[in-house]
Amino acid sequence: MRKIFYEDINIIDFEATVVSCEYDEERKLYKVLLDATAFFPEEGGQSADIGTLDLQEVIDVQIKEDLVYHYVKNALAVGTMVSGHVDWNQRFDFMQQHSGEHILSGLIHNKYGYNNVGFHLSTNEVTMDFNGVLDLDQAREIELAANKIIYANLPIVVSYPSADELSNMEYRSKIEIDGQVRIVTIPEVDVCACCAPHVATTGQIGIIKIVGLQSYKGGVRLNILCGERALQDYSEKFDSVSTIAQDMSTKQDQIVAGYNRLKEEYQSLKTKINDLQSICLSMSLSSLPSPEESKNAVLFTDITDNVAIRNAVNQLMESYSGYCAVFAGSGSYRFVIGSKNLDCNELAQKLRTDLGAKCGGNKVMIQGSVESSEEDIEKIFKEGL
Ligand SMILES: [Zn+2]
Structure with a gap:
């Protein structure tokens, strides 16, 4: 055929x-x-x-x-x-990606001696695996060199050398193939046995961008974008950056600094909110029956900060001799329970058996979660524990 x-x-x-x-x-x-x-x-x-x-x-x-x-x-x-x-669009897109892959593989092979041991090219992804490690700086350096080869607009030449010629040639992907071997050459950059379509000159690749680098099977896997795919990616990233910059009222090249400022502000607000929650929770303790009226103290709250809840339980334990419990939530509760005199493990067992609670801890303090009603929970503490 x-x-x-x-x-x-x-x-x-x-x-x-x-x-x-x-x-x-x-x-x-x-x-x-x-x-x-x-x-x-x-x-x-x-x-x-x-x-x-x-x-x-x-x-x-x-x-x-x-x-x-x-x-x-x-x-x-x-x-x-x-x-x-x-379909020419997909054919040309694949040619751009594949020729770009040869340039990168050739450069990495020439500089580091690594081989491309895995290649995957589909409509949504191009990955290439090397049997050696590259860090981000090295990958950037190779990426720049690869793009300079695009600017040089070198020819990509296909040839079919004889078996004799092949035996004296240095080229990548040298495996024993029956019949004619197809060699794809980019002068001074790469010589490789390959059966796939390629662009005619390196300039047609447009741009090569490495967009992913991760350790893979003792070597490295690169994700790359060539030609229109890289342009598309740039457009999407440009849209994201400009939306964020507009929202932050900052310049596009200042968004990382702006983001770091926001992160600090967020942390400091979070700390303030937690402090306020602690104060609120502490104030609501006065609504409970006094230690003279009840050994146990059981408080329900919608404040969910762990530190605030723990502080409240510690505060209750100073005045109540029985169990001191704070249940946070509504219908589904997270809880912390402490006691100076009683064994919290015993209570944990009862909560598990009667209400299906999930909890653990020690004699002095337990924590966990339970799905139950306020009434059913309160009943446990009233039943002569
Ligand atoms: Zn190839």
Whole structure:
């Protein structure tokens, strides 16, 4: 079969004869073989081209034993001529990403000796894995060098060296391949065995941006964006930054400083609110029956600050001889209970058995949560504990 994508990557409209069309039970699709195709299949970590065959959508394109199969919903008659159309936007986008990947892989290989050991290119993500570690500064340096190669607008050359020539060549992805090896060269930058479509010159990549770097299997995984994807990302980030800057009434390059100021203000307000909650809770303790009237003190409140609750329990324990409890919330409560004289573990057991509370602690103080009514909780403390 003719592979039109190897003859001219710019050809996206073609005519071809249907050689076979079989129903694939597993995929519930027809698997069509043509005598020629411009569809580049899923290969080497890269998703397949999309497009149409006689106006019906090509759902997937796979290669097996050097034959390219197109997956479609409706059968195509064997022996008839069909018109194929490859979506140029996705093809060109993939070419930009893939050529960008070669530049980065070549530069990293040349400088650090690492190999690209994993590559994934789909419509929403490009990742590349290296068998060595890079830090952010090193990645930035490589990124700048890669973009300078874009500015230099170098040719990206495809060649098919003979077996003899290959044996004397230095190139990446050197694995034993039966048949013709396709070599993609960017002069002075990279030589790599690769079957995928590439842009004609590095300038067509537009821009390369590394947007993610993480440790991966003892090496590093990079997320990258090339060409229009990088522009799109910049536009989205610009929108976010300008919205935040407007809200903060600050300049865009001042938003980190502005954010740090807000964070400090937030922390200081949080501290003040907690202090006020402590004071409020402490004042509400006077509404409880006096220690002479009741051994136990049980307070319900909607104040939820942990420190305030703990302070209130400690304060109650100074005057009440029984259990001193604060339940925070409504219907669903978090609680802290303390006692100078009684065993809180015993109470914990009762709360668990009678009300299904989840709690733990020690003899002097317990804490936990319970879903129950105020009345049922109060009953526990009145039942002669
Ligand atoms: Zn490649």
